[in-house]
Amino acid sequence: MKGKAWWMFIMSFGVWLLLYGGLLYFWFDIPLWQAVTDSAVHVILLGAASMIISQNVAYYRPTVESMKFGYVNVVSFSLSVLWVCLSRWILKSVFVSDTVYLHWLNNAIPIHGLVGWMIITGIGLRSQMWYDAEDVQEMLQRKEANEKIVREAELFKLRQQLQPHFLFNSLNSINALIMLRPKEAREMVLKLSDFLRGSIKREDEEWITLEEELNYLQLYLDIEKVRFGHRLSTEVVSDENTEKMRMPPMLLQPVVENAIKYGLYDTTGEITISIRSWIADNMLYISIQNPFDNELQQPNKGTGFGLNSIRRRLYLLFARQDLLETTAVEHIFTTIIKVPQTHDKSSNN
Amino acid sequence: MIKAVIIDDEPLAREVVKEYLLNFPQIQVVQECNDGFEGLKAIQQQQPDIIFLDIQMPKITGFEMLELVENMPAVIFTTAFEEHAIRAFEVHAVDYLLKPFSSERFDKAVQKWLDQYQVTPASTAALLETAAANPVQSNRVVIKINGKIKIIPVQDIHYIEAADDYVKIFTQEGSFLKNKTMSFFEKMLDPQQFTRVHRSYILNVNQVTRIDPYEKENHLAILRSGAKVLVSKTGYPRLKSALGL
Numbered sequence: 001m002k003g004k005a006w007w008m009f010i011m012s013f014g015v016w017l018l019l020y021g022g023l024l025y026f027w028f029d030i031p032l033w034q035a036v037t038d039s040a041v042h043v044i045l046l047g048a049a050s051m052i053i054s055q056n057v058a059y060y061r062p063t064v065e066s067m068k069f070g071y072v073n074v075v076s077f078s079l080s081v082l083w084v085c086l087s088r089w090i091l092k093s094v095f096v097s098d099t100v101y102l103h104w105l106n107n108a109i110p111i112h113g114l115v116g117w118m119i120i121t122g123i124g125l126r127s128q129m130w131y132d133a134e135d136v137q138e139m140l141q142r143k144e145a146n147e148k149i150v151r152e153a154e155l156f157k158l159r160q161q162l163q164p165h166f167l168f169n170s171l172n173s174i175n176a177l178i179m180l181r182p183k184e185a186r187e188m189v190l191k192l193s194d195f196l197r198g199s200i201k202r203e204d205e206e207w208i209t210l211e212e213e214l215n216y217l218q219l220y221l222d223i224e225k226v227r228f229g230h231r232l233s234t235e236v237v238s239d240e241n242t243e244k245m246r247m248p249p250m251l252l253q254p255v256v257e258n259a260i261k262y263g264l265y266d267t268t269g270e271i272t273i274s275i276r277s278w279i280a281d282n283m284l285y286i287s288i289q290n291p292f293d294n295e296l297q298q299p300n301k302g303t304g305f306g307l308n309s310i311r312r313r314l315y316l317l318f319a320r321q322d323l324l325e326t327t328a329v330e331h332i333f334t335t336i337i338k339v340p341q342t343h344d345k346s347s348n349n
Numbered sequence: 350m351i352k353a354v355i356i357d358d359e360p361l362a363r364e365v366v367k368e369y370l371l372n373f374p375q376i377q378v379v380q381e382c383n384d385g386f387e388g389l390k391a392i393q394q395q396q397p398d399i400i401f402l403d404i405q406m407p408k409i410t411g412f413e414m415l416e417l418v419e420n421m422p423a424v425i426f427t428t429a430f431e432e433h434a435i436r437a438f439e440v441h442a443v444d445y446l447l448k449p450f451s452s453e454r455f456d457k458a459v460q461k462w463l464d465q466y467q468v469t470p471a472s473t474a475a476l477l478e479t480a481a482a483n484p485v486q487s488n489r490v491v492i493k494i495n496g497k498i499k500i501i502p503v504q505d506i507h508y509i510e511a512a513d514d515y516v517k518i519f520t521q522e523g524s525f526l527k528n529k530t531m532s533f534f535e536k537m538l539d540p541q542q543f544t545r546v547h548r549s550y551i552l553n554v555n556q557v558t559r560i561d562p563y564e565k566e567n568h569l570a571i572l573r574s575g576a577k578v579l580v581s582k583t584g585y586p587r588l589k590s591a592l593g594l
Contacts, residue, residue: 165405168429169359172448176361179368229360231383264358268384268407293408 013047034101037094041087042112049079049120054127061128072124080117084109151316166223166257167196173227188226195219199250210277210284211243213252217275220253224260231270232260238277245277245284247339248317252286254310255335259290262333266293284339292333307335351376351466352395356388356411357403357427362448366401366427369455376459383407385414386498392418399423399443399462404433409498413491415440416529417498423466425458487537490518492525499525503542507556508578509534511549519576544591546570546584554591 021039024030177185263271274289314323325336382388384407404411429448437445444458510517518525556572563569568580
């Protein structure tokens with residue numbers, strides 16, 4: 001039991017002590033010192049019995065639902081019998097010669113027993129409920145913590161899948177540029193560094209603005225343009241008011257990476273990747289378009305791995321399945337990501 | 350003079366190879382190609398002695414391109430993908446260079462080939478013949494018709510029939526020849542989906558609508574397209590288990 005519960009417990013029994021003593025003194029006309037002793041013995045022992053049953057269910061509760069009730073009843077009944085016997089024995093030893101009082105005490109046994117049993121049972125059952133509820137809450141907290149860890153691990157893994165080939169191919173381009181055009185090589189090294197630094201920093205950040213994400217993406221696109229030369233061009237158009245909108249980091253990059261992959265590897269010509277953003281229904285919409293070859297893509301696996309991971313991430317973040325849409329019309333593949341803005345931006349969910 | 354072709358979709362990656370090749374004045378780069386289509390054409394026209402080949406390229410991969418090549422040159426793979434190395438050596442590539450690679454590493458690969466090449470020229474072609482027997486599972490098949498490359502997703506294949514040194518691949522659009530063996534396809538295709546039902550037939554089990562008894566111990570599988578495929582005594586239980594019967 002915690003501090004507050006302790007106080008409640010002690011105060012309740014203090015009040016009962018006074019009430020019961022008062023009852024004996026004013027109603028049954030028992031002398032004051034006798035009323036006080038009787039009340040003190042009964043109430044303190046009752047308090048002790050209640051403590052015992054409460055502590056007992058704190059450490060042991062039958063797991064089977066039907067057994068719970070029976071267990072508390074058995075324990076509380078035994079405690080009531082014990083309580084009646086013990087208080088009677090103590091009071092009898094104190095007032096050994098007072099036959100009137102002892103007679104009264106004997107007559108009161110059924111009443112004492114009944115009231116005591118009700119109180120002890122009540123406290124026992126209440127404690128049981130309380131500890132059960134505490135268990136459930138603890139379990140929920142554990143579950144939540146566990147889910148959070150799983151979620152974070154999964155996000156981390158999804159982010160990790162992006163890097164190595166891009167990195168090695170970029171380094172290979174730099175290797176070529178060092179000989180051919182050293183200035184461009186330096187530029188590429190700087191861009192690659194900024195990009196990598198950004199991706200490391202982002203691991204901790206929860207939400208960023210679209211503007212930040214687009215600036216970061218631009219680095220990525222610039223690097224890819226150096227790699228693929230004139231084959232790749234890009235077009236980024238964002239509505240003015242979208243720039244300060246917030247979104248989870250590292251959401252767009254895999255989609256753009258996917259767009260470049262399908263654009264560049266499904267066709268042999270020059271391609272343009274278009275990125276647009278706008279606001280509708282209090283949601284930030286971002287569309288990414290790339291050309292693709294519908295002969296090469298089997299319709300049932302049109303979304304590919306990259307997009308499945310994005311869908312999964314959006315689901316983990318927002319618990320919604322409808323935030324990623326893809327359409328393939330003619331030779332243009334469009335991916336639309338929706339980021340709800342009502343979401344609490346500082347929270348980590 | 351030794352002729353070389355560089356096939357890589359990244360212009361700068363080709364530049365690296367060209368630059369490193371300056372150390373070998375006897376080797377001349379006769380053509381640079383952006384993808385496997387150009388590469389295939391260049392190999393046919395130029396008959397290079399050696400090619401420097403990337404794997405991840407537009408439309409078809411370096412491996413798929415090699416499947417279509419007739420007069421096989423020596424191959425040195427240049428790629429950022431470490432995971433294809435084993436397969437590269439299965440097709441008896443001279444070497445497998447992981448991007449970015451140093452000039453020393455490149456020289457070693459080329460020198461190794463030059464040493465072999467001078468002893469037994471064109472031996473690589475023979476090696477590559479045996480190599481084709483070890484395909485990896487893939488979800489598409491590349492074929493060449495009238496000098497054009499066609500890519501067939503495996504689920505579009507109804508069945509495959511043996512035809513001498515070739516196989517005939519039957520699809521909705523008709524049949525296509527490919528210069529490969531039945532066992533090549535048996536290994537390449539997903540066994541969940543394709544079953545060898547007869548010495549001469551591999552069947553897409555998703556295409557089967559009915560199985561009828563036929564002659565003594567044989568059966569006939571009737572496909573959705575209406576085609577009938579002979580199922581042998583040993584093929585029948587295999588087909589039944591693939592269909593989950």
